[in-house]
Amino acid sequence: MDPTDYSQVPTPDKCYVDFCLVPVGTGSVSVAQEVAEVQRLLKASGLAHTMHSAGTTVEGSWDEVMKVIGQAHTVVHRTGAVRVQTSMRAGTRTDKVQTAEQKVKRVEEILAKDGS
Amino acid sequence: MDPTDYSQVPTPDKCYVDFCLVPVGTGSVSVAQEVAEVQRLLKASGLAHTMHSAGTTVEGSWDEVMKVIGQAHTVVHRTGAVRVQTSMRAGTRTDKVQTAEQKVKRVEEILAKDGS
Amino acid sequence: MDPTDYSQVPTPDKCYVDFCLVPVGTGSVSVAQEVAEVQRLLKASGLAHTMHSAGTTVEGSWDEVMKVIGQAHTVVHRTGAVRVQTSMRAGTRTDKVQTAEQKVKRVEEILAKDGS
Amino acid sequence: MDPTDYSQVPTPDKCYVDFCLVPVGTGSVSVAQEVAEVQRLLKASGLAHTMHSAGTTVEGSWDEVMKVIGQAHTVVHRTGAVRVQTSMRAGTRTDKVQTAEQKVKRVEEILAKDGS
Numbered sequence: 001m002d003p004t005d006y007s008q009v010p011t012p013d014k015c016y017v018d019f020c021l022v023p024v025g026t027g028s029v030s031v032a033q034e035v036a037e038v039q040r041l042l043k044a045s046g047l048a049h050t051m052h053s054a055g056t057t058v059e060g061s062w063d064e065v066m067k068v069i070g071q072a073h074t075v076v077h078r079t080g081a082v083r084v085q086t087s088m089r090a091g092t093r094t095d096k097v098q099t100a101e102q103k104v105k106r107v108e109e110i111l112a113k114d115g116s
Numbered sequence: 117m118d119p120t121d122y123s124q125v126p127t128p129d130k131c132y133v134d135f136c137l138v139p140v141g142t143g144s145v146s147v148a149q150e151v152a153e154v155q156r157l158l159k160a161s162g163l164a165h166t167m168h169s170a171g172t173t174v175e176g177s178w179d180e181v182m183k184v185i186g187q188a189h190t191v192v193h194r195t196g197a198v199r200v201q202t203s204m205r206a207g208t209r210t211d212k213v214q215t216a217e218q219k220v221k222r223v224e225e226i227l228a229k230d231g232s
Numbered sequence: 233m234d235p236t237d238y239s240q241v242p243t244p245d246k247c248y249v250d251f252c253l254v255p256v257g258t259g260s261v262s263v264a265q266e267v268a269e270v271q272r273l274l275k276a277s278g279l280a281h282t283m284h285s286a287g288t289t290v291e292g293s294w295d296e297v298m299k300v301i302g303q304a305h306t307v308v309h310r311t312g313a314v315r316v317q318t319s320m321r322a323g324t325r326t327d328k329v330q331t332a333e334q335k336v337k338r339v340e341e342i343l344a345k346d347g348s
Numbered sequence: 349m350d351p352t353d354y355s356q357v358p359t360p361d362k363c364y365v366d367f368c369l370v371p372v373g374t375g376s377v378s379v380a381q382e383v384a385e386v387q388r389l390l391k392a393s394g395l396a397h398t399m400h401s402a403g404t405t406v407e408g409s410w411d412e413v414m415k416v417i418g419q420a421h422t423v424v425h426r427t428g429a430v431r432v433q434t435s436m437r438a439g440t441r442t443d444k445v446q447t448a449e450q451k452v453k454r455v456e457e458i459l460a461k462d463g464s
Contacts, residue, residue, distance in 0.1 A: 070243025
């Protein structure tokens with residue numbers, strides 16, 4: 001591939017990203033207020049998302065999802081955190097669209113056969 | 117601190133670890149069978165655990181939790197994966213014990229006040 | 233804050249993101265070719281980046297960095313991987329600009345005093 | 349497989365783990381002191397390890413590596429952090445032993461041919 005082409009490479013249309021954001025240097029141990037603020041931002045984004053105890057999974061185009069996680073850094077900085085650190089898992093696939101819900105269901109179906 | 121003391125430092129009594137394991141080089145796109153096998157292992161371990169669409173959260177002592185995730189690598193290798201790659205988030209705290217369920221509930225309580 | 237304001241929240245001007253990309257379902261154990269292709273893409277982007285044995289760290293604005301990692305998914309899909317999974321650590325700070333190099337140097341300075 | 353066998357599953361003999369530890373609720377933005385303390389612990393462990401700007405990679409048996417990362421949580425708690433959060437990438441393979449250094453070299457060899 002001609003290296004000059006790289007700027008034209010598109011980002012994925014669909015992805016899921018699971019992220020866990022940690023404010024650093026706030027002096028406060030609880031991050032519940034910051035997590036709540038991020039949940040409000042996600043709701044306003046209109047993207048499908050699910051919170052669990054170790055993070056939140058968001059689904060959408062790569063650009064939309066990454067934009068909202070970048071905005072999450074900004075809103076948490078605004079609450080007073082000088083540093084914000086986020087751990088993410090991003091997944092893309094070209095064969096089919098599979099929602100977060102379907103992924104869990106698929107595994108549960110396999111496990112359901114164990115007892116029979 | 118005397119460097120010779122480091123070998124005596126204990127690992128945490130309590131932790132939660134959220135992990136997402138990926139088999140590499142299997143030629144198969146679906147990881148549902150491997151995830152199911154890991155869920156059986158977790159069930160057998162007796163540790164509290166919750167599966168979500170982007171991983172599984174396990175709670176217990178550091179040594180117990182890390183042992184079962186290491187065993188998960190082994191069982192997935194046994195299904196034929198030559199490489200196994202896992203992304204983990206581990207959290208420990210010294211102030212109080214808070215379960216995965218309590219963490220989610222705390223955020224939901226804050227958000228519930230938004231509408232009122 | 234008015235929820236309608238969320239769409240106007242900017243993403244961070246500066247960030248560093250360390251990422252590790254894994255192609256899934258290729259049937260090949262080695263990921264060196266895919267990693268090399270991603271390095272070419274990073275070079276073409278003009279962003280500061282450093283490869284290490286467990287990933288690559290990129291520095292730039294949030295939007296620039298996330299764009300190039302999204303493009304990395306696309307170029308790896310084009311090599312034949314049906315699924316691509318990436319683990320990332322993203323950090324932002326509002327107090328000062330600190331390069332990746334400076335972070336390592338700061339720790340090395342502290343450790344250098346140990347021997348004296 | 350008989351579920352009663354799971355307790356006998358071994359953990360991997362060899363692995364590499366790249367980790368990034370974040371102290372939460374310290375009121376301090378800099379984590380250089382905590383990172384330095386963890387580096388001392390790693391040195392005392394005798395395990396091969398390399399620090400980079402976004403974490404540290406450790407190599408050894410699964411049990412050894414996970415023990416030292418658990419100890420890292422403990423030493424950082426002792427510096428005053430009530431919460432410690434770590435992001436990890438763990439990799440195991442059954443086909444061959446490849447050091448962290450060899451992985452980087454393999455990619456650099458492929459890239460070196462680009463210019464020729």
